[in-house]
Amino acid sequence: MDRSSATYNWGSSKKRYEWRSEYSAQGVAPRDVELEKELFGEENHVHSGLNFDKYKEIPVKVTGENPPPGFERFEDANLHPCMKENIALARYTIPTPVQKYSISIVTANRDLMACAQTGSGKTAAFLIPTCSALFAQAQQLISRASPNDYRHFKARPLVLILAPTRELCCQIFDESRRVSAFDNIFRAFTDHLLLDINNPHLSENGTGLTIYFSAVYGGAGIAGQIRELERGCDILVATPGRLHDLIDRGKIDLSSVRYLILDEADRMLDMGFEPVIRDVVERKGMSQNRVTLMYSATFPKEIRALARDFLKPNYLFLKVGRVGGTTTDITQKVYWVEEQDKRAKVKELLISQPPCRTLIFVDTKRAADSLDQYLFESKLPSTSIHGDRNQMEREDALLAFKKGTCPILVATAVVARGIDIKDVMHVINFDMPPTIDEYIHRIGRTARVGNAGLASSFFNNSSTGIARDVTRLLVECKQEVPEFLKRYVTSNMRFEDDEDDL
Structure with missing residues (x-):
């Protein structure tokens, strides 16, 4: 690999909030104004616009047995308190239709196929409930290498998010940096759930642990991505080809996956990725005890039929507006x-x-x-x-x-x-x-x-x-x-x- 590639600031290497042991005395990390601006600033983050109230008029239909009810306010959702703090920080005030129903369905551990308009908040609709579930269970679920065994360690992600393009992979990674940002680090300390980026081991009092998230995609330096995985990975965003490569290299183990998410699922299954995805899901040791979620703005009938191969029989179908419709904005x-x-x-x-x-x-x-x-x-x-x-x-x-x-x-x-x-x-x-x-x-x-x-x-x-x-x-x-x-x-x-x- 040439030197420029080795030192390039890849999208998958962007800065996250980090907890350090020296912060323990005050129980709070110092502010990082530059990173706050990057993640939550007006110029970098798309906030709801003047026509947001139009969402109330969009018809919503959930098909399937016993769907859980939606909610009207994030405060009413079944989410970890730290996640609710992050939602407020990201300026999500009122859930969009896909969010209010998707979050309820995911927290009820139901498989889901969701079709909603472009720009309607689908990424947050799957990141919020899956990350929230990890906040509550991380101490029992995370897997880390022993100090002298990083090279032989396999990352065991709990959430696996597949995206069809490198650019979308980086964008989902950015959004995950927001929903898992510093607010949960600060407040989780007092709730005995410390997201400790630098110390992957439980502290003596059992309160310090890490939730790591990583992005792996083709074209970027694979050596750097491997080093990230060797530190541990709980939330993994990946393109199918690079994921398959890293599994074959013995760097990723899918046996602990709790949530499998296909973003732009129709494109994933219709642009040549279907054999790779099927191989990853069916023949690479992925846990069968998982929740599978699929999202897109379009879901042609033939692709929906194919998608069922990856879903439990009692999956729910969420339709916001017309399947394949767009916004009047x-x-x-x-x-x-x-x-x-x-x-x-x-x-x-x-x-x-x-x-x-x-x-x-x-x-x-x-x-x-x-x-x-x-x-x-x-x-x-x-x-x-x-x-x-x-x-x-x-x-x-x-x-x-x-x-x-x-x-x-x-x-x-x-x-x-x-x-x-x-x-x-x-x-x-x-x-x-x-x-x-x-x-x-x-x-x-x-x-x-x-x-x-x-x-x-x-x-x-x-x-x-x-x-x-x-x-x-x-x-x-x-x-x-x-x-x-x-x-x-x-x-x-x-x-x-x-x-x-x-």
């Missing part, structure tokens, strides 16, 4: 733009809008580089991200976008799923996606958690395969239907609600 504009006119049109849109973070989706890696170069030559601050860029370049591009150094990001589908960046006000489909599900995930990078956003899409003769579904979505969300799509408007514009097999 996104203003959708569809323009007829010929291929040769797209560059001029995207420049026109960028100049006509107030300066804001803008995410531009293209179909190919070559197109991403080409459009990025064109925007750069047009004196517009852009960067690009796609699968051919190495992991350092990908993480640098996202960081520049988040910080506003390069507020225009040209991307392939690598960031279409789950990526949650504050103040993405405009999404542009330079190339229309092939399916309505992909369209929904792309435009869902804006208008997060009740905030408003704009999605502009370039349509031409090469996009007719998605025309009918896009028209239906525009009608469903009460958006303007352009003249060239009006021929697809019929008396029945409802999407087929194919739940008959649930």
Whole structure:
């Protein structure tokens, strides 16, 4: 491994709150203002927006036997007191629909398949209850190496979260840093549950222990990830390929997994990961005494059928809104733009809008580089991200976008799923996606958690395969239907609600 890779500050190596033995006398750690700003600052963390109250109007349906009731306030949820403190710190005030039902279902130890709109708080919906359960049981469950046996030690995660992309893996890791942050360290000391990052062993009075969380994904330095695992790992976020590799290297043991979570589950099972996931779940020693949770904004019928292979027969299906629907907080504009006119049109849109973070989706890696170069030559601050860029370049591009150094990001589908960046006000489909599900995930990078956003899409003769579904979505969300799509408007514009097999 070259020196730059070995010393790079990977997303999986970001700072966490740490407890040190010298803090014991005062029972509280000193504040880390810089880290607090990184985790909870206005500029780094997406907070609920002005349209948050619209969530009350979204229909919710839970299918299955004896589902537990939801709750209206986080104070009423069956969560560890330390987790409730962290929720307040993260400024989660009122639970979104997926949170109020998902958290209740997970705390009742039921398997779950959940489908909810993009930007509706699904990550917190699974991190909050699973981390809370560990706070209450950590002393009995955690596994650590003896001081002289780190090299032969296998990490035994209690929570395993699988994500389809490296970028989403890093984002979930960031969110886990928030929900397991310093507030539970401070207050847990008096509750005899100390999250002690530096001392992995129980202290003499039995109060000091660690909850470690790690992220492992391809492209980043594997040696550093192995060192993290050798310290112990209780909450593991992983991409399937790197996870499989580390299991085969003897660095991870899945026999203690209490919660298996598939984020963007339909994508996981439909983009070639299904054989790897099946191998990990069925043939790598994973505990059968686990809760399995699946989340996505879209769940095609055939993928739901496949997903059942991993769930208990009495699983629950949570549907928030229509399966595969999107939020009305996104203003959708569809323009007829010929291929040769797209560059001029995207420049026109960028100049006509107030300066804001803008995410531009293209179909190919070559197109991403080409459009990025064109925007750069047009004196517009852009960067690009796609699968051919190495992991350092990908993480640098996202960081520049988040910080506003390069507020225009040209991307392939690598960031279409789950990526949650504050103040993405405009999404542009330079190339229309092939399916309505992909369209929904792309435009869902804006208008997060009740905030408003704009999605502009370039349509031409090469996009007719998605025309009918896009028209239906525009009608469903009460958006303007352009003249060239009006021929697809019929008396029945409802999407087929194919739940008959649930």
